[in-house]
Amino acid sequence: MSIWYPYTQMQTLGKVPIVSKGKGSFLYFTDGTKAIDAISSWWACIHGYSYKPLNRVLKKQVDTFSHVMLGGLTHQPALQLAEKLVEITPKGLNHVFFSDSGSVAVEVALKMAIQYWSNQGNKDKVKLISCKNSYHGDTFKAMQLSDDSDFTVAFSHLLEKDFVVEIPENPDDYSQALQNFENLLITHSSTIAALIIEPIIQCAGGFKVYSPDYLDALNKLCFKYNVLTIYDEVATGFGRTGKLFGTNHAKRVPDIIVLGKGLTAGYIGHAATIASTKIYQQFKSKDHDKALMHGPTFMGNPLACVVALKSIEIFQKKDYLTKINNIENTIKQFFETIQSEEILDKRVLGAVGIIEVKNEKSVIGFKEFALKNQVFIRPIGKMVYLMPSYRIKKKELVKILVVMKRWFEK
Numbered sequence: 112m113s114i115w116y117p118y119t120q121m122q123t124l125g126k127v128p129i130v131s132k133g134k135g136s137f138l139y140f141t142d143g144t145k146a147i148d149a150i151s152s153w154w155a156c157i158h159g160y161s162y163k164p165l166n167r168v169l170k171k172q173v174d175t176f177s178h179v180m181l182g183g184l185t186h187q188p189a190l191q192l193a194e195k196l197v198e199i200t201p202k203g204l205n206h207v208f209f210s211d212s213g214s215v216a217v218e219v220a221l222k223m224a225i226q227y228w229s230n231q232g233n234k235d236k237v238k239l240i241s242c243k244n245s246y247h248g249d250t251f252k253a254m255q256l257s258d259d260s261d262f263t264v265a266f267s268h269l270l271e272k273d274f275v276v277e278i279p280e281n282p283d284d285y286s287q288a289l290q291n292f293e294n295l296l297i298t299h300s301s302t303i304a305a306l307i308i309e310p311i312i313q314c315a316g317g318f319k320v321y322s323p324d325y326l327d328a329l330n331k332l333c334f335k336y337n338v339l340t341i342y343d344e345v346a347t348g349f350g351r352t353g354k355l356f357g358t359n360h361a362k363r364v365p366d367i368i369v370l371g372k373g374l375t376a377g378y379i380g381h382a383a384t385i386a387s388t389k390i391y392q393q394f395k396s397k398d399h400d401k402a403l404m405h406g407p408t409f410m411g412n413p414l415a416c417v418v419a420l421k422s423i424e425i426f427q428k429k430d431y432l433t434k435i436n437n438i439e440n441t442i443k444q445f446f447e448t449i450q451s452e453e454i455l456d457k458r459v460l461g462a463v464g465i466i467e468v469k470n471e472k473s474v475i476g477f478k479e480f481a482l483k484n485q486v487f488i489r490p491i492g493k494m495v496y497l498m499p500s501y502r503i504k505k506k507e508l509v510k511i512l513v514v515m516k517r518w519f520e521k
């Protein structure tokens with residue numbers, strides 16, 4: 112086969128549905144069938160497919176200019192999006208660096224964090240703290256900072272971790288984890304550049320939800336021991352957790368935030384790394400070697416920028432947080448009715464619903480079962496989860512939930 116699919120054992124690959132059209136929450140296939148997309152194409156298509164207001168701004172921009180490099184040139188869509196992102200992200204995050212995917216934006220954040228120290232003459236602070244159950248992308252450093260999993264197993268011999276912090280799920284009982292964390296900082300902070308963490312909910316690495324107070328406590332300790340904080344909001348950003356950003360659930364703001372996925376509503380791959388002024392200042396100098404030496408070819412692509420701007424405008428004007436809240440309530444209510452011996456836990460946060468099973472075997476065949484029932488959904492390991500578009504209709508959402516219920520009650 113000429114095409115090589117992601118995360119796929121090509122030898123045992125079955126038939127892959129061929130999409131001919133997307134509209135709203137629906138994907139249409141060349142064989143005449145259709146399905147509701149329960150996971151909005153890796154959580155990116157937050158307005159669903161082929162949303163007219165987004166299509167319109169893209170068409171207009173294509174006729175103006177589709178791309179121009181951001182090295183030595185600039186343009187209004189990039190300038191405006193940078194300003195908009197500064198305006199809507201938590202206070203203090205003021206400097207936007209664009210890139211073309213979440214993994215790359217994570218790499219940029221790590222380079223910023225390490226160079227922040229080296230620009231001050233400190234070449235010892237190079238290690239990173241990552242979290243149990245984390246996922247930060249598929250490039251090498253991002254893999255190293257992700258928890259061990261199917262995604263990383265082929266390279267485990269190359270991915271030795273610096274330090275790993277526990278993420279206790281019980282919101283009332285994290286004092287031991289916090290003590291361990293402080294002990295780690297007491298002993299090693301002189302060699303540590305930063306902590307990287309997904310705020311409030313960890314996604315592809317295990318879909319664990321944890322307390323904003325714990326996040327704040329980690330942030331506070333990092334501040335105390337001179338370790339930078341990077342919040343990876345690639346999955347949590349743009350409303351997914353019920354607030355505009357996962358960080359908004361907490362009181363403290365990180366030094367660097369990473370955005371991707373929902374940023375461009377699934378139209379074009381794009382991402383952003385946003386740094387506080389404290390970070391940015393350390394790169395300003397007469398010395399060229401102190402500049403940030405990174406520049407993805409497609410950074411600040413104007414098509415990506417105009418679609419992101421329009422997506423954010425609609426999100427705010429049409430009160431998407433209320434839509435997300437309604438999705439959360441519907442999932443919560445329906446999950447109550449799904450009972451099965453095979454289920455270990457059910458979790459709901461914003462427009463994310465997760466059913467974790469005890470044994471991965473319980474979900475073998477689920478994807479095919481769902482597709483037969485006109486729902487596209489793809490479990491990760493023991494997690495059956497939905498992360499629909501925010502414009503999903505109530506009856507479409509219920510349909511997804513009914514299919515999940517029928518699977519577990521079969």
Ligand SMILES: *Cc1c(COP(=O)(O)O)cnc(C)c1O
Binds near residue numbers: 215246343371
């Ligand atoms: C998806 C994801 C990434 C990687 O983004 P890509 O655009 O796939 O490179 C990084 N961090 C988190 C939290 C993600 O969910």
